[in-house]
Amino acid sequence: MSLKTVLRGCGAFLPDQVLTNEELSKRVDTSDEWIRERTGIRERHIASEGELTSDLATHAAQAALDNAGLKASDIDLIIVATTTPDLTFPSTAAIVQAKLGAGAGAAFDVQAVCSGFIYALSTAEKFLISGQHKRALVIGAETFSRILDWEDRGTCVLFGDGAGAFVLEAVDEADEGERGIKASYMRCDGRLVDLLYVDGGVSSTGTIGHVRMQGNKVFREAVTRISQAMVAVCEEAKTPVTDIDWFVPHQANERIIHGVVKKLNLRSDQVISTIAGQGNTSAASIPLAYCAGVADGRIKTGDLVLFEAMGGGLTWGAALMRA
Template sequence: MSLKAVLRGCGAYLPEKVLTNDELSKRVDTSDEWIRERTGIRARHIAAEGELTSDLAVGAAEAALKDAGLTAKDIDLIIVATTTPDLTFPSTAAIVQAKLDAGEGAAFDIQAVCTGFVYALSTAEKFLTSGQHKRALVIGAETFSRILDWEDRATCVLFGDGAGAFVMEAQPAEEAGDRGLMASYLRCDGRMVDLLYVDGGVSATKTTGHVRMQGNKVFREAVTRISDAMVKVCAEADTPVTDIDWFVPHQANERIIQGVVKKLDLRPDQVVSTISGQGNTSAASIPLAYCAGVADGRIKKGDLVLFEAMGGGLTWGAALMRV
């Protein structure tokens, strides 16, 4: 029996604390105007003291399960995309599984930085369509504020905390119809690791470290690589890019998003953007943006949605889904 991985529900969670550009300008040499002109960001959410990545993930997962009309007991696979795990081990997914009381299905993390959710979505699709698992929680969750150097204005102004989740379900192809994940495209070029990285780690320094980025070089790579991934994933699905209903990008930089829209001849009103109020939430940004589009009524069942991301590694990728 042929199976498809179909989106059953989505959920989002953002910490209560909001850090505005004006507040940030009191901590580092920057200004609201400087940040907005270069990134499109005006504010971001920051996790509270003691609020962990797993807590954000659980909040998003519970919302997604409610949206899907399911309980955690209905889930037999949990994949968490994160760069900021609670612990070195076990995986944040294992901790989320316990907090949700989800039973003994498979649970593991994926580390592809900002591209993590696209990697996780593609991985879940393989497990579901093989028949090995029935329902998956695919979560992007980050407490990126914990790895920022708050004296480095090139990075600390960009990132925020949050989590988003999809419930994906294996359905017979004849039941799913044209809905489901149609194609995904994943890539990495480890030769560019020094463009965006954290200068600490268990084996290298025995420290957590801070985010370091060569912003201009990342920007130059982004538009070309993201656009290429979008074209290729649509070609794999035999669907022109211009046929999509919605473009839900990784929320890295408003100028990058605009560059991709222009390069691929998309309409600005097809873009779902949350960067202004959330900043770059890394692996969480795609599901957070998607949930925002659903919540305000833009994205509807049956729409064709194109996701993309690029992050440290460098990693990049795209996924096309009929929701």
């Protein structure tokens, strides 16, 4: 039997605490106008003290399970994409598994920064179509506010906290019509590490560190590499980019999204954007945006959806899915 991977449900969670541009301007030399003009961000959600990445992930995962009409015990694979784990070890996925009461399936984390959800989605799909696992929770979750330098206006204005999750299931290729993940594409160029990184770590400094970014250089790389990944994944699926119904990008910067849309001749009304109210939530941004599109009725069963992301590493990638 030939298998494919279909999406059964999605879920999202954002912390209650909201940090607006106006409030941020009291902490760092910036303004609402400066931030909006350069990024499109109006506000972002910030995890409260004691609110962990695993907490956000668990809430999103439970919402996805509820949306799919499934129980945690139905899941035999959990992959969490995160740059901000609860602990050095064990994995945040292991902690989420316990909090959900999911039982002893496989659970591990993926670290590809903002591209993490694409990496996790592709990894889960490979496990599922191999027949090794039946149902997977793929979660992007971040408390990115914990690694920000709140005196660096070039980075602290960009990021927020949140989590989003997909429930995926392996089914017979002949079932579910055209639904399912069609293709995925992942790349990394480690020579570009210094464009976006954290200046701390277990084996280097013994500290958490803070995000450091060469913003202009990242922007120049982003449009080219993201567009290339989108074209590549559509070519693999033998589908023209212009055939997609919805474009769900990583919510990094509104100008990057507009640049990709223009480069690939997409329409602005095809874009699912949550950046104004959430900022860049790193690995959580794609599932959060997808869930928003489903919740407001734009994304419907059978729609062709294209995802993309780029993050520190530099990593980048794309995935094509029929909802």
